[in-house]
Amino acid sequence: MACCALLKIAKWIYLHTCVCLLGCKTGALNSAAPQTDASAQAPSRAFTDRAKLDPEVAESLSRISEERLASTVKTLVAFVTRNSCSAALGPDKGVTGARDFLQRELTSIPRMKVMLDPFPQPKCIPPVMGNNVIGYLPGKDPTRLVLLGGHYDSLALSGNPDTREAERFGGGTPAPGANDSGTQASLVVEAARVMAGKTYEATVVFVAFAGEEQGLVGSKALAEHYRQYFPNARIDGVINCDIVGGDTSVNDSVNLHQFRIYAPGAPRETGRAADGTNDSTSPSRGLMRFVGYWGGHYVPSMVAVLRLREDRIRRGGDQTPFIAEGHPAVRLIETQENVAHQPSAADVFENVSPAYLARITAVVVASASALARSPSPPQNFTASGNASRIRFSWAAANRAHHYALAARPAGEPYYRRRIEVPADRTSYEASATDFGVLTVEPLYVSVAAVDGEGHESQFAYPELRCDETQCVAPPGSRDATAVTQ
Ligand SMILES: [Zn+2]
Numbered sequence: 001m002a003c004c005a006l007l008k009i010a011k012w013i014y015l016h017t018c019v020c021l022l023g024c025k026t027g028a029l030n031s032a033a034p035q036t037d038a039s040a041q042a043p044s045r046a047f048t049d050r051a052k053l054d055p056e057v058a059e060s061l062s063r064i065s066e067e068r069l070a071s072t073v074k075t076l077v078a079f080v081t082r083n084s085c086s087a088a089l090g091p092d093k094g095v096t097g098a099r100d101f102l103q104r105e106l107t108s109i110p111r112m113k114v115m116l117d118p119f120p121q122p123k124c125i126p127p128v129m130g131n132n133v134i135g136y137l138p139g140k141d142p143t144r145l146v147l148l149g150g151h152y153d154s155l156a157l158s159g160n161p162d163t164r165e166a167e168r169f170g171g172g173t174p175a176p177g178a179n180d181s182g183t184q185a186s187l188v189v190e191a192a193r194v195m196a197g198k199t200y201e202a203t204v205v206f207v208a209f210a211g212e213e214q215g216l217v218g219s220k221a222l223a224e225h226y227r228q229y230f231p232n233a234r235i236d237g238v239i240n241c242d243i244v245g246g247d248t249s250v251n252d253s254v255n256l257h258q259f260r261i262y263a264p265g266a267p268r269e270t271g272r273a274a275d276g277t278n279d280s281t282s283p284s285r286g287l288m289r290f291v292g293y294w295g296g297h298y299v300p301s302m303v304a305v306l307r308l309r310e311d312r313i314r315r316g317g318d319q320t321p322f323i324a325e326g327h328p329a330v331r332l333i334e335t336q337e338n339v340a341h342q343p344s345a346a347d348v349f350e351n352v353s354p355a356y357l358a359r360i361t362a363v364v365v366a367s368a369s370a371l372a373r374s375p376s377p378p379q380n381f382t383a384s385g386n387a388s389r390i391r392f393s394w395a396a397a398n399r400a401h402h403y404a405l406a407a408r409p410a411g412e413p414y415y416r417r418r419i420e421v422p423a424d425r426t427s428y429e430a431s432a433t434d435f436g437v438l439t440v441e442p443l444y445v446s447v448a449a450v451d452g453e454g455h456e457s458q459f460a461y462p463e464l465r466c467d468e469t470q471c472v473a474p475p476g477s478r479d480a481t482a483v484t485q
Contacts, residue, residue, distance in 0.1 A: 150184025
């Protein structure tokens with residue numbers, strides 16, 4: 001027993017040292033970050049944070065290297081341009097050189113499976129084949145995929161409307177693309193490095209997309225044909241990163257401890273549509289909650305700023321084609337962006353904060369690892385009754401050690417409180433107040449499966465909305481691909 005207890009203490013110290021190393025590495029800037037560690041706030045009442053962190057995930061986080069991230073960005077910038085239409089420029093210049101570099105980097109990682117995913121880019125002058133660069137770690141369950149990615153192609157427009165098409169589709173203009181897209185491509189490779197060597201339930205797929213700047217061409221292609229590579233697989237979540245360098249010309253010390261995460265509701269808020277509200281549910285919002293919750297617990301030096309729409313107004317990213325196919329997907333982006341640096345020759349390495357890039361990489365590694373190690377959510381979730389008396393039921397889930405019931409007020413993005421239910425039960429009755437919510441307040445409820453090591457699944461979809469009279473699936477929640485008009 002004593003030995004066991006010692007082992008537990010040693011494990012705890014190891015885990016907390018790993019997390020601290022990551023946070024402490026950022027030096028004085030870290031003091032700007034809100035503390036979520038209960039012990040740091042000397043609470044007047046006991047509170048047990050039930051989020052259980054996995055020491056192996058923390059070990060991955062401890063290996064993230066600012067220096068390596070910076071070096072990869074610099075190497076990508078050195079290709080002069082990575083415009084997807086610049087394929088003919090040769091081995092040391094243009095998108096083909098960058099592609100080969102990323103492929104070599106991924107191939108150098110033990111156990112990583114690597115492939116190129118070609119797709120046509122007929123609008124390029126002349127037309128070319130683009131290539132997504134893909135690495136993956138096969139999971140125990142090959143039917144589950146967790147995908148993290150970011151495009152590696154760059155673009156620079158001079159601002160002259162007469163030459164705009166030639167610059168976009170011709171490919172010759174220098175386009176350093178340090179922040180957009182060197183940072184996210186570097187993040188993808190670094191995540192692959194530190195996540196390799198560990199086992200996952202789901203297959204983890206690391207994608208450097210091409211063709212983004214010509215209209216999300218590479219991500220559209222992969223969203224449509226990913227089953228060619230992963231037969232019978234479904235996508236648990238896509239974490240897309242785009243502009244994650246923490247541009248130091250616009251982000252202050254508080255901004256550098258935050259990031260925006262974009263996720264649409266159902267129907268999706270796209271284009272010029274107004275931002276959505278928390279009173280909605282969608283698979284992407286579920287993934288947003290997962291990244292915000294687990295990313296926040298593993299990396300307390302970073303705070304997720306939740307944006308309730310698919311992307312910035314009239315802007316897009318590689319998450320969109322996946323959402324359009326019905327998969328949960330989110331976009332991570334720096335807190336403030338300097339639009340003068342995108343897409344332009346002014347997007348140089350000097351504006352990138354490697355420390356910020358390391359922190360946002362940690363958020364992605366933490367949430368992707370947590371998701372890939374988690375069980376699948378319980379099936380056939382229902383809730384009946386009303387906010388005063390909610391009757392939950394669900395089908396038993398594989399690998400469940402227990403279940404977590406949770407609820408959030410319709411005005412809030414995160415669950416207030418989790419109620420643990422033993423694995424031998426598949427029903428439970430609770431009231432809104434049991435979750436810390438007023439019974440007169442509409443609330444969303446759902447259930448997750450938690451394994452013996454504390455890995456919590458995503459919550460079952462759709463969440464059900466309970467008010468004083470009933471619990472129902474919100475209108476539109478069954479069609480997560482519909483778009484707000
Ligand atoms: Zn971009």
